[in-house]
Amino acid sequence: MRSNAELAYTKLREMAVNYELPPGSRVNEVWLSQRLGMSRVPIREALNRLVSEGLVRSSAGIGFIGRHVEAPEVCELYDIRADLEAGALHRAAVAGADTGGLAALEATTKRILKAPGRYAIRELIAEDEAFHMALANLAPNPEREVILRNVNARVRFVRRMNLETAVRRRQAFEEHHAILQALLKNDWTSAVNLLRSHLAVSAEKALGLTRAAQAVLASRSDA
Amino acid sequence: MRSNAELAYTKLREMAVNYELPPGSRVNEVWLSQRLGMSRVPIREALNRLVSEGLVRSSAGIGFIGRHVEAPEVCELYDIRADLEAGALHRAAVAGADTGGLAALEATTKRILKAPGRYAIRELIAEDEAFHMALANLAPNPEREVILRNVNARVRFVRRMNLETAVRRRQAFEEHHAILQALLKNDWTSAVNLLRSHLAVSAEKALGLTRAAQAVLASRSDA
DNA sequence: TGTATGCATACTGTATACAGTTCAACTGTA
DNA sequence: TACAGTTGAACTGTATACAGTATGCATACA
Incomplete structure (x- = not known):
């Protein structure tokens, strides 16, 4: 109880x-x-x-x-996220981690890419976060996972707004797919670089949405 | 009040x-x-x-x-610290941050290196943490600072044990000096690499001290 | 009409009380 | 002597009460 x-x-x-x-x-x-x-x-x-x-x-x-919703905070949290996730992937590369377990993730990514429009936003968010956490956990670090879960929670609102259009959904999951392809080929250098680029694009999009997010919240409190 | x-x-x-x-x-x-x-x-x-x-x-x-004191936790926190600090320095490099403000830090480092034995352990810890935070703050990010302050607090006990001998003190602050020299020359690449190495050595030393730290705590509770 | 002031209400921070739970010490038995 | 069961003290989680503070509103005045 x-x-x-x-x-x-x-x-x-x-x-x-x-x-x-x-x-x-x-x-x-x-x-x-x-x-x-x-x-x-x-x-x-x-x-x-x-x-x-x-x-x-x-x-x-x-x-x-x-x-x-504060733009500087969103920016800072995305920077932290980028450094921890890319750092983790680099550590996995150095350790020669087994990427076999990513096949299931690749299957999910392909399934989403077939029809991104038919997924509920909350499912896509969950898959997005699961994808990134799975990559980070190629170099397991429970303390880092706690921090990333917290960062994810704090930016979830703008991140979800970023996945509301089919265009952005397709782009995001295609970038996931490219990262997974590189990993499944054990091309760690490409994977780390692709991940960094992906995170930089995500940060830029999320940052661009902070005003829209603030507007949504403002209209809520007026109601 | x-x-x-x-x-x-x-x-x-x-x-x-x-x-x-x-x-x-x-x-x-x-x-x-x-x-x-x-x-x-x-x-x-x-x-x-x-x-x-x-x-x-x-x-x-x-x-x-x-x-x-848990060895895995110490290890994980040092990894997080390395990724965030090196990531920050790399961001500062990309942004072409002004390193002029580090002259005071260099003066402090030189002063400590003259006679490392005469400093109270708590002063050295404070200087050590201040040095690293100053480097990270070359790319300002308050949220990252919160995380680093927390990580510092959680590993402070083993970190302080790492600075109890004059040998280790000298080594640590000489590595600080080398990093600062690189930064003052705007040699960012060297600075990031030296910082990563320094953090790897610190992590190794701290990890090696977890048993000793556990023994200290065990003897406290026996008393 | 705008601003300042006073007052009443709502709220916060925290002390105390209490029901339920945990655990250390004790007892009985094999 | 070891272990299972019992007991009671100590502790936790949380409800309630209350003193002090914040805030909204009404009124008065410039």
């Missing part, structure tokens, strides 16, 4: 990732407490964890504050 | 960094509450934040547990 604090953490983390905690404003603890059917204490415990994860802000005397 | 939760966070974080919370055992909340002169609530709020920062463990029904 999970504790109330754990339940609160799961729910509030999901809300924070999706910008459902009021961006730039105080998070109303009493309202959340009624909404989640528990006292404020486990909610505050969960919010404290989310503060350390960069998913909620806090301010003395004010309490907890919903995070906002 | 800082809140009790903030005071608790500062104090408990310091204790966690120094392995003063019982490694592998339950953290006694009542004892801490008496010790810090406040109720358990702000202490639990602080401990929750430290859980998300990897400085404390938690287990359902058991509560909070002090972290241990």
Whole structure:
């Protein structure tokens, strides 16, 4: 039986990732407490964890504050992501990691490329993140995985906007395919270079979407 | 006036960094509450934040547990550190960052190299961390800085053991000096390579010290 | 009409209480 | 002597209460 604090953490983390905690404003603890059917204490415990994860802000005397889409933050997180993912792939190359396990990933990528338009955005996001995590985990490092999962969560909103058009979907998964082709040929140098380029394009697109993301959130709070 | 939760966070974080919370055992909340002169609530709020920062463990029904020195974790954190720091320096190179501000760092490094034995270990640790952070911040990225500060805190204990001998001190700061020399000549390629080598050596030394660190902690708990 | 002030309400931070759980110490038995 | 079961103290998770603070709103004044 999970504790109330754990339940609160799961729910509030999901809300924070999706910008459902009021961006730039105080998070109303009493309202959340009624909404989640528990006292404020486990909610505050969960919010404290989310503060350390960069998913909620806090301010003395004010309490907890919903995070906002910030272009500099998106940029910084994509840079971190690029350095950790490319670094991991380079480490896998140096270690001569077995790439056989990527065949399943290649099959999935091909299946998506056949008809990118018929996939739910949330499935594509999941596949996108799984692809990148699988590559990084060719050089296993649980601590790096924790950081990447956090970075993924924090940029998921703009990343998903980046995959809303068929054009961008096709481009992204074709780039995945090219990376996988290189890896399956054990052409590590090409794979690392292709990954870096892919991440640079993704960062540029995501950054370009921060204004649109902010507009979406603004219209939500007007409603 | 800082809140009790903030005071608790500062104090408990310091204790966690120094392995003063019982490694592998339950953290006694009542004892801490008496010790810090406040109720358990702000202490639990602080401990929750430290859980998300990897400085404390938690287990359902058991509560909070002090972290241990783990060789795999040290290794993983050093890999992350290497990828982020080298990545940052590479970004600074690409951006043609101004290295003029490093002259002060070079002066400090030279001063330490004159008589490494006369410095308190805590000063050397601070200078070591400041050196690396200054290099990383040649390509400013506040989110990366947060991660690096956390990684530094988590490996500080073994890192400090690595600087307890004059031999290792001299070696480390000579490597700093070489990196700075390359940077002041705008030889970015050499600087990145020297930094990578330096970090690899540091990782190896730190990893070699995990057993000794574990022994130190074991003898503490026997006392 | 705009701004300042006062007040009431809502909210935060945290102390305390309590039900349920964990664990160390003890006892009985093989 | 070792081990399983029991017991009770200590501990955790969290609900509730409350003092202090933030904020929104109403009123007064320039």
